[in-house]
Structures are given as C-alpha cells and as structure tokens.
Amino acid sequence: MESVRLNNGVEMPLVGLGTFKVRGYEAVYLVLDAALRHGYRSFDTASVYQNEADVGRVLKELLPKHGLSRTDVFITSKLAPRDHGAGAEAGCLRSLEALDCQYLDLYLVHWPGKQGCKSEDPGNPGWRQQSWEAMEGLYGSGRFRALGVSNYTEGHLRELLAKCRVKPAVLQVEYHPFLVQSQLLAFCRASGIHLQAYSSLGTGCLVAEPTVAGLAHSYGRTPAQVLLRWALQQGIGVIPKSTHPERIAQNAQLFDFHLAEEDMQALSGLHSDTRYCWDPRHVV
Known part of the structure; x- marks a missing residue:
C-alpha cells in the first residue's frame, strides 16, 4: 500500500478499509481477516458505527496471525455527534476504551453539528470548538497521533483553522465522479490538509454508470477499481467497504494500473452535484 505523509509527519495508507454497517x-472477523491478508493496513470506524469494540477485539486476535503488531496498522475513529461540546473528551475516551487501544492513529470529528439540535442552531460553532479543544488535549498526551474532521465544508474548515492550536491533518468527505468537490479539494491542498473520500462508489450506484462500466471493460478492471483509482490519481485517499472477501481483495489492487488523462476527465465530467449521503452545507 502506498501512503501519504500528513501535515504533522504521520504516515497514513492511501487505501483503508471502511467498516460502516x-x-x-x-x-468483523471475516472482513478484517480478508483485509489483512490482502494488504490493508488502515481501518476506519466510528462511535456511531457501533462496532468499535469488535474491531478492537478482532484486530488484537488477527494481528499475530498475520505476523503483525499494533504499530503495523493505522486505526481511525470518530467523535459521535451526540458528544459534541462538553461531552467530547468522554466520547473520545470511550472510543479508546472500546477499541482497547493505548492510542489511535487518527481521530475525526464526525459531523459539524450536535445531535438533537437543529442544523441552524447558533450553538454549533461553540460545540465544535469545545470538541476540537478536547481532541487537542488528547493529541498532546499522545492518545491521538493525528486529528481531523469529517463532513466539514470549506466554511467549517476556515472557522477551525482560525482558532485551532493543532491543525487538522485530514478531511473525510463524500467524493466521487457525481460529486467532484474540486473547490474543497483545492482548499485542502492549499491548507496542507489531506482529503480522504468516503462513498467512492456512490453507495454502489456508480458501478453500473455507462462511462464507468465502459472504462472498466477497456482497462480489464472492475468498475469499483476504476472509481477508486480515479480518486487516488488526484491524491485523494479512499476507504472502500465490502463484506465480500473477493471484492476486498480487488479493491486493494489499485497501484498496478493508471487511468489516461482523457479518461480521468471523462469521469470528472460526470459531476452532477449528487450526494448519496449527508449534506453538511446547511449546518451553521
């Protein structure tokens, strides 16, 4: 697996395994065993996925089987929206306890708003700030090796960058050919923030798209591989999820082919501002 050096010097694999649902x-055992066997070394979970404890337990069991140790893998988790604000430190510590880890490699704010409050609630900026300060404290103590955010807009990022002591290293957002967030990507590049894509396959809707399917046929690859390679060639990290060992293996085979520039442009030209997941633009 190729990796990216984050803005604080931490190395993160460009391809990780998503564990949503x-x-x-x-x-979890079946999925992580297949992933480790096929070279995955990065695993993405979250408090709201309700699988942190199983991910932590399974990794402890599987790492020796594959001749690996904790330092060989990169573990990411995320702060639940319900824990924004005063409950942030406790939420962070619950993730560490559930995963049974002394430290996490990356910890993200999962959503810019607080659960149970309206998107337009004027308290959201303050709760975000409290959460980040709590995460900065755990970063300073070595419990988190890097910090980041998920589902933040450029406006949310600018707000954070104006106040933070520890700069976010990663932004994780929905990104695929139907949602080419080029302005957000450019802002992240200019700010030294690595952009990582989730829902690279558009929750599965993009694998049958004619342009994607046609390119997959011409390259002798799966549609998923074409979509994931499109992101990687832009320097964007990916965290594909599958529960099928064969697809888990295929989704890791991304570094032995290259999409031609005209094919990259054809895929980017599919942009229609279509979101399959959450839209954070309305969160103040």
Whole structure:
C-alpha cells in the first residue's frame, strides 16, 4: 500500500478499509481477516458505527496471525455527534476504551453539528470548538497521533483553522465522479490538509454508470477499481467497504494500473452535484 505523509509527519495508507454497517464479531472477523491478508493496513470506524469494540477485539486476535503488531496498522475513529461540546473528551475516551487501544492513529470529528439540535442552531460553532479543544488535549498526551474532521465544508474548515492550536491533518468527505468537490479539494491542498473520500462508489450506484462500466471493460478492471483509482490519481485517499472477501481483495489492487488523462476527465465530467449521503452545507 502506498501512503501519504500528513501535515504533522504521520504516515497514513492511501487505501483503508471502511467498516460502516459491518457489525457483529463474526462479520468483523471475516472482513478484517480478508483485509489483512490482502494488504490493508488502515481501518476506519466510528462511535456511531457501533462496532468499535469488535474491531478492537478482532484486530488484537488477527494481528499475530498475520505476523503483525499494533504499530503495523493505522486505526481511525470518530467523535459521535451526540458528544459534541462538553461531552467530547468522554466520547473520545470511550472510543479508546472500546477499541482497547493505548492510542489511535487518527481521530475525526464526525459531523459539524450536535445531535438533537437543529442544523441552524447558533450553538454549533461553540460545540465544535469545545470538541476540537478536547481532541487537542488528547493529541498532546499522545492518545491521538493525528486529528481531523469529517463532513466539514470549506466554511467549517476556515472557522477551525482560525482558532485551532493543532491543525487538522485530514478531511473525510463524500467524493466521487457525481460529486467532484474540486473547490474543497483545492482548499485542502492549499491548507496542507489531506482529503480522504468516503462513498467512492456512490453507495454502489456508480458501478453500473455507462462511462464507468465502459472504462472498466477497456482497462480489464472492475468498475469499483476504476472509481477508486480515479480518486487516488488526484491524491485523494479512499476507504472502500465490502463484506465480500473477493471484492476486498480487488479493491486493494489499485497501484498496478493508471487511468489516461482523457479518461480521468471523462469521469470528472460526470459531476452532477449528487450526494448519496449527508449534506453538511446547511449546518451553521
């Protein structure tokens, strides 16, 4: 796996395994075992995924099996929106306890708004600030190796950058050919923030798109591989999720082919501002 050096010097694999909706010990074991076997070294979870404890337990069991140790893997988790503000430190510590880790490699604010409050609630900026300060404290003590945010807009990022002591290293957002957030990507590049994409396949809707399917045929690759490679060639990290060992293997085979520039442009030209997940633009 190729990696990216974050703005604080931490190395993060460009390809990670997403675990959204992967729940239960047996399901997590099957998925992580296949992922480790096929070279994945980065694993993305979150408090709201309700699988942190199983991910932590399974990794402890599987790492020796694959001849690996904790330092060989990169573990990411995220602060639940319900814990924004005064409850942020406790929320962070719950993730550490559930994953049974002395430290996490990356910890993200999952959403810019507080759960149970309206998107337009004027308290959101203050709660975000409290959460970030709590995370900065755990970063300073070595419990988090890097900090970042998820689902932040450029406005949310500018607000954070104006006040933070520890600069966010990663922004994780929905990004695929139907949602080419080029302005946000440019801002992240200018600010030294690595952009990591989730929902690279458009929750599965993009694999049958004619342009994607046609390119997959011409390159002798799967549609998923084409979509993931499109992101990687822009310097964007990806965290594809699958519960099928064969697809997990395929989704890691991204570094032995290259999309031609005209094909990159054809995929980017599919942009229609279509979101398959959450839209954070309305959160003040």
